[in-house]
Amino acid sequence: MEFEAKSGVPSNQRTACLILGVFEKRKLPEVSHSMDQACNGQLRQLLKSGDMDGKLGQSLMLYNPQELPCKRILLVGCGAEKDFNLAAYRKVVGKAVSTLKDGGATEAVTCLPHLMPKESTTYSIFRDTVLAAEEAIYSFNQCKSNIDSSKRPLRKLTLMLEDRSELKKAVKGVDHGMAIANGVSRAKDLGNLPGNICTPSYLADQAKSMKRRSRKLKVEILEEAQMEKLGMGSLLSVSRGSRQPAKLIVMEYRGGKPKSKPVVLVGKGLTFDAGGISLKPSAGMEEMKYDMCGGASVLGVMSACLDLKLPINLVCLVPTSENLPDGAANKPGDIVTSMSGKTIEILNTDAEGRLILCDALTYAERFNPAAVIDIATLTGACVVALGKHASGLLANNDTLARELLDAGVETGDRAWQLPLWDDYQEMIDSKTADIANIGGRWAGTITAACFLSRFTKDFKWAHLDIAGSAWSSGSTKSATGRPVPLLTQLLLKRCRLDG
Ligand code: BES
Ligand code: MN
Ligand code: ZN
DSSP states (O other): OEEEEEESOGGGOOOSOEEEEEBTTTBOOHHHHHHHHHTTTHHHHHHHTTSOOOOTTOEEEEESOTTOSOSEEEEEEOOOGGGOOHHHHHHHHHHHHHHHHTSSOSEEEEOGGGGOOTTOOHHHHHHHHHHHHHHHHOOOOTTOSOOOTTSOOOOEEEEEESOGGGHHHHHHHHHHHHHHHHHHHHHHHHHHSOTTTSOHHHHHHHHHHGGGGOTTEEEEEEOHHHHHHHTOHHHHHHHTTSSSOOEEEEEEEEOSOTTSOOEEEEEOEEEEEOOTTSOOOSTTGGGGGGGGHHHHHHHHHHHHHHHHTOSSEEEEEEEEEEEOOOTTSOOTTOEEEOTTSOEEEOSOTTOOHHHHHHHHHHHHGGGOOSEEEEEEOOOHHHHHHHTTTOEEEEESOHHHHHHHHHHHHHHTOOEEEOOOOGGGGGGGOOSSSSEESOOOSSOHHHHHHHHHHTTOTTSOEEEEEOTTTSEEOGGGOEEOOTTHHHHHHHHHHHTTOOO
């Protein structure tokens, strides 16, 4: 969708649809009130008729308002004014855009940014509007052969700005919003593609094709033979059970000073996780196509970084493989040697994410990183603990953890920290090898992070377990594109460009 920030008088806008907010108990915010006056009190009359009282999530369309050049007015409920915050704002924008999605208007003007919820700035509210609108309009149709072409999709949204002197900030907010939203959509598309299409080779090709977007980006794909040479016995033990060769995607973006240390992102790219010999139950197994969402999010962040031309050095690593049962697959009890030299006893072949991540984390060392953040749909236990709203966060550095938590709050893409105390480490001790790949029944998210922590001693490191946040199930089943907003915000803040 196209977006534009514009200052001007709302009642003068010649548009197919003008979007206005209404607070609970039919209270018109100032901008809606002046529109009401411009159309001879039609809005008040309509509200009086009882069709809508401003509850969050309500909407009401008025056609051909009097005296105005706009063809429609869409009223959207914003809930109680005193509770109006960013989360409510995002919902209101989402409701407005999904109402218009398949209607007659192909373009609309929104006055919602005038409402400026608590804690917002001009920059942030314009950025959030774009993100919430793109969220509402997203649909995944790549695998459908006949998409309904009679529908008239919303193509353009104009965002009205109240204070003309803030135009620069508004435009910046829109630009940043579009860059982040494109990254989110990219991550969603990759996540939503089925395992037979989105294979490790497919992901590698997608990464390679990003090369043409910037001369500052280098993309290299490590093949199994190269990984063999590097001694990545842990990663390769997972792909041995699959006919698809594993790949290690290495993307280096040099936007910052040559000597400044890069941020390294490592995304789990399991394009399908059947569990291997420790086979998963069949009910719901199709959702394990989403097990590459960490890798997809890393590509999404790189995409946003390219659009934003960030003055930062960023390295993205995506170890990618399938995890299937096969005669050559890992067997429970097998012991493999990782690139770090540490030996790993594989007690459960379904704990494969950590097996591919540990070698990628060891590989990350060579970039002399400022910080390493891995993103992985790592444990079912994380979904049990936090549900789908928060990503799990564990880190060996409190400043880095705080940075991630803050970026999450600011974008509504939140994480919640769990402890990484030494007390848990003994749970992954092995009798016959250096480490076991599982830690028993309890604290599964923490013991998984403990496993990774043994490979990240030499740098500042944080781990995001996105098993719950990466996709939604049920009728709205789709990848979410998280945590692209959180991570992009972190990068923007490191560049001091977030406002
Ligand atoms: N990809 C799964 C984790 C997962 C499960 C994510 C369900 C989202 C929903 C991971 O590879 C896995 O299978 N983990 C095991 C670990 C266990 C064997 C220690 C799990 O969580 O059951
Ligand atoms: Mn698994
Ligand atoms: Zn997995």
